Amino acid sequence: MSLEEKIISTFKQKNSKLAEVFNQAFELFEQKGFPTKKNEDWKYTSLKKLLKTDYSLVTEINNNIEAKDVEPFFIGADTYKVVLVDGFYNADLSHVDTDKITISSMQDAIENNAELVEKHFAKVADNNQEMVALNTISFNDGVFVNIPNNVILDKPIEVINIATGVLGDTLIQPRNLIVVGKNADAKLIERHQNISENTILTNSVTEISVGENAYYYHYKIQNDTEVSNLVDNTFVDQNRYSNAYVDTFAFGGNVTRNNLSFLLNGENAVANLDGISLLNKNQHVDNFTFVDHRVPNCDSNELYKGIYDDKSKGVFTGKVMIRKDAQNTKGDQQNNNILLSENAQINAKPQMEIYADDVKAAHGCTIGQLDDDALFFMRQRCIPLKEAKAMLMYAFASEALKNVKVEELKTQINKQIAQKLGVNIEFGV
Amino acid sequence: MAKNEEDKLINDVTNKEYEHGFVTDIESDTFPKGLDENVIRGISAKKEEPEWMLEWRLDAFKVWQTMEEPDWAHVKYKKPNFQDISYYSAPKQKPELESLDEVDPELLDTFKRLGISLDEQKRMSGVAVAVDVVMDSVSVKTTFQDTLAKKGIIFMSISDAIKEHPEMVKKYLGTVVPVKDNFYSALNSAVFTDGSFCYIPKGVNCPMELSTYFRINEEGTGQFERTLLIADEGARVSYLEGCTAPQRDENQLHAAVVELIAMDEADIKYSTVQNWYPGDKNGLGGVFNFVTKRAVAEKNAKISWTQVETGSAVTWKYPSTILKGDGAVGEFYSIAVTNNYQQADTGTKMIHLGNNTKSTIISKGISAGHSENSYRGLVSISPNAKNARNFSQCDSLLMGNTCGAHTFPYIEARNPTSHIEHEATTSKISEDQIFYCNQRGIDTEKAVALIVNGFGKEVLNKLPMEFAVEAQKLLEISLEGSVG
Structure with missing residues (x-):
């Protein structure tokens, strides 16, 4: 049975207010399946080889992980610590000693924070994308973070995703929701770590809503082992005067695909995307970014640097959409790459789609030594x-x-x- | 710029009528609509083609039938019904014209109205342009053939070339743009009715500009022409191409294929001023311009594409260069202006295969009205292309907020010694610039003209003299009201 069939056959109707979302996503995935290279958005990244592996699906919580297994992967600072094991929130290993904010498992939030979850769940994540639909229909758990209005968080939140590989080659699908209230300020560090020798494919979806006048920083550390693959789907919804930062540092892992979307829904919001890809051997990293300017007076700044050695392959897609109403937009994008080896390659696609006239939009792309x-x-x-x-x-x-x-x-x-x-x-x- | 002035300008721009929209009342010989093997046999018989050519066409037709129309371009249009097009239309004329006097006076009048006076050019020497005139995809007149022949240059319609120089046509036709390259190249290969053929022998510097003028005249027809240009070692040539069509409510299809071959050290400059009927201000009618243009540059050869795109309802065109030999140079200079409901998806491909190859891409897009203007390009550096160098710049100017400007560049690098730079900007004419001009006594309309001309200067400068004037005039017409 292929992975696609496996997932489709295990899909259960859920009796919640979110049922409609699940059903729609299921229909889409059943119809489209995994993305192929024929899909223009996946032109340079093929999942074909990855999908040859017979992945197990995680169905229950693994409690055999101890604090010492996780310890080395924290940054060693005073932080709020969240540990997800094979996509399940692990309360024992997580340390969140504050009542100013809410951090819980996604499952818990669906029951106990229903209002907030319904308001934000699958609202900005695009279920028309195959991998997002896949996560929507088959995720087990994830982390839910709620930063209430006016809270300036004193220390960063660290989210470590541990893959145990106890089931052999495994497909892991965390689903995260982060809600940042008005005037709040928070920082979050996200890391994926495989602690086994087995092949891991992580298909993660994170939805972030940044409230009015809030500041939110999200750092992605991708320094996983050579048998770990990651499809990361992150969607940021920005309200008025909000500032959001997402930094992606891709050093490790085998195949990594970062789908990063910024939806600027409030005026005067500023979106910042930064990234470094430092690759060697057979690594493949695809940074697929999309900034959607929907309202006037927003800025977006994008800077991606890539260094590629050995047989590694880098892909950068920077799509900036400036819609008809988004006058007075400033959109800036830079993508600079260095190729170090004769077998390394880079494919870049800095795109702009512009429908408003009073804008300043520019992109630059260089490849050199x-x-x-x-x-x-x-x-x-x-x-x-x-x-x-x-x-x-x-x-x-x-x-x-x-x-x-x-x-x-x-x-x-x-x-x-x-x-x-x-x-x-x-x-x- | 004051709001009402701006509105007036935009209004003027969008209301400008097409000036080449007349129909010439000339008797023509047109095939009934539809496409099947018999039509292809018919075309081939009409052209008195040899057997190999017919077979080539039939093979292409078979390939075409298996292909699907592409839909990846950023354009929306109603797909043409390929059975509702007449694939052959030729002005009826006396065979074997000896001199210009024998050309149908209606026809001469047509070209006078288009600004190409065949007589005058005949009389002028030295700075003249040799013109091959193609009407409804049949070549009606090629001038200066004798003068060129003295230098060994062959410049004639491709139908004549198939008969007179079959070995050369056979050797090169379809080598740069293979039949199965894409849907429209396959269609063109099956049904092309005429076009130009040109061969510049070794070391010859073509003494005059060569030019082809394309005109669609007949209703319900498609135009499928084929251009094959070969510059032998060390040869140099500058080639111009211009096109217009009558104003009609229907969408006429123009699917051409242009193949350029530049052998070692050769230099080809290919310029196009495309002014097919763009449709009326509500987007009704207009020509679908689906063109495949490609060049191969051998060792140290140079290919330079320059295009001024102002016409067509839908344009789908990517003049490309394969930099095959070491040290080959490819250039692409383009201005694309879209207005009303025009849609253009145009750009270039630079395929670097040889060492030390260089390419430059300068693309300027100007959108007004409800139009969509996209740049789509590919720069590809193969693993063997050492020290390849590319510079691309794509700038867009938006006039009004109902139009769109897009860039879709693809950059694929496989070699660590390559240097690639790509830049793109989008903006509107800034109020500061207008204000600066106003302060100096230049009225707003003139100021806009000045700025647009300045915006396009880099490309306009690359056009040959004879064309630069025409191109500037065209820009003015396309954006009249805002251009001086």
Whole structure:
């Protein structure tokens, strides 16, 4: 039985107010199945090879994970800690000692926070996308975060997704909902970690609603093992005067696809997307971003840096849509790439669809190499080639770290970059 | 700009009528509507083609029948009914014209109205342009053939070339744009009725601009022409192409194929001023312009495409260059203006295969009215193309908030020594710029003209002299009211 059939056959009608959403998503997935390369949005990323694996579906909670298994993956700072094990919220490993905000499992929220969930669930996540529909019909659990109005969160939230692989090769599908109230300010760090040797395919959906005048920072650390694959679907709904930041740092993993959508629904909102992809071996990372300017006076800033070595493959799609009413929009997009090896490749598609006239929209895309003169200069000063290259690469990529506002996280990212580049340098900007 | 002035300008722009919309009352020989093997045999028989050509067409027809019409472009239109088109229409004329005097006076009058005076050009020498005139996809007159022949240049209609130089046509036809390349290239291969053929021998610098003028005249017809241009080693040529059509309520289909071959060190400059009937201000009628243009550049060869696109209801056109040889250079300069309900999806492909290949893409889109204007392009660097270099710039100018401007660039790099830069911007004419002009006594209308001209300058400058004037005039007509 193929994975598609397996999922379709296990789909159960749910008796809740959300039943309609589930049924629609089911119909879509039943009809379309997994996306193929024929789908223009998936032109450069094929799931075919991944889907050859016979994945198990997780059905029950695994309680055999201990705090020491999870500990190494936190950033080592004072944070609110959330642990999801195989897509299930684990209350024992999570530490959220505050009553200012609500953090709970998604299942719990569907029952106890029904009003809020109904208001936001599947509202911005596009169930016309196959992978989102798939998650909608077959997710088990996830994390629900509610930051009430006017709460300035004192420390960041860390969400660690642990894949145990106890069932062998596994498909994991967390479903998260984050609601940030008016005038609130919060930061969240998300990480996926496979602690087994088995192949993992994670298909995650996160919906984020950022309230009026709120600030929200979301950092994605993708530094998983070589047998881990991730399809991340994140949708950000922005209200008036809100500022949202999503940073994606892709260093590890096998095949990673980041579907990141920003829906600007309130005037004067600002969307910020940053990303660094640092790949080698056979890694494949596809950053598929979509910024939808629906109302006037919004800004969007996008900066993605990519460095590709060995046989790695990078994909960048930056779609900026400026609708008819979205006058006075400023849309800026930059995508810079460095190819280091003859077998590495990059496919970039910076697109703009513009229907309003009073706008300033620009995109730039470059593909190039390290500057030979700069390398020579450094080598003259006794810096070995490898280190010199690493320093240049860090200098190139670090611009995308500008919105990392958590010191410990920045330190950790710098360490991960140094590790990935195989040098022992303490980077810092 | 004051709001009412702006509205007036936009109003003027959108209400401008098409000026080449007349119909020439000329007797023509037209096939009944419909498409099947017999029609293809009919076309081939009419053209007195050799057997191999007929077979080539029939093979293409078979391929076409298995293909589906593409729908990935950012355009919406009612798909043409391919059985409701007449595939052959030729002005009836006396065979074997000896001189221009024998050309149908109606026909000459048509071309005079279009601004191409065949007589005058005949008399002028030195700076003249050799013209091949194609009406309803049949070549009616090629000028200056004798002068060119002295240099060994072959410039004639492709029907004549099939008869007179079959070995060359056979060798190159369909090599750059294969029959099964896409839906419309397959259709064209099956039913093309005429077009131009040009061969520039080794080391020859073509002494004059070569030009083809295309005109759709007959109702209910489609125009399918085929251009094949071969520049042998070290040859140089500049080629121009212009097109117009009468004003009609129906959508006429124009599906052309252009193949350029630039051998080692050759240099081809191919310029197009496309002014097919764009439909009326409500989007009724107009020509569907679905064109496949492609060039192959061998070692150190250079291909330069320049296009000014102002006409057609729907345009679907991507003049491309395959940079096959080491050191080949590809250039693409384009201005696309859309107004009313026009839709354009145009751009280029630069396929870098050779080492040290370079390409430049400059695309300027201007949208007004309810139109949609898209740039779609591909820059591909193959793993073997060392030190490839590309620079792309796509700028769009929006006039009014009912139109759309889009960019869909695709960049595929497989080689670590390549340098690729892509930039795109979208904006409207800024009030500051208008104000600056106003301060200096330039009225708003003139100021807009100035700014639009400046916006398109990079591309207009690339056009050959003879065409630059026409192109500027065309821009003015397309956006009249806002252009001086």
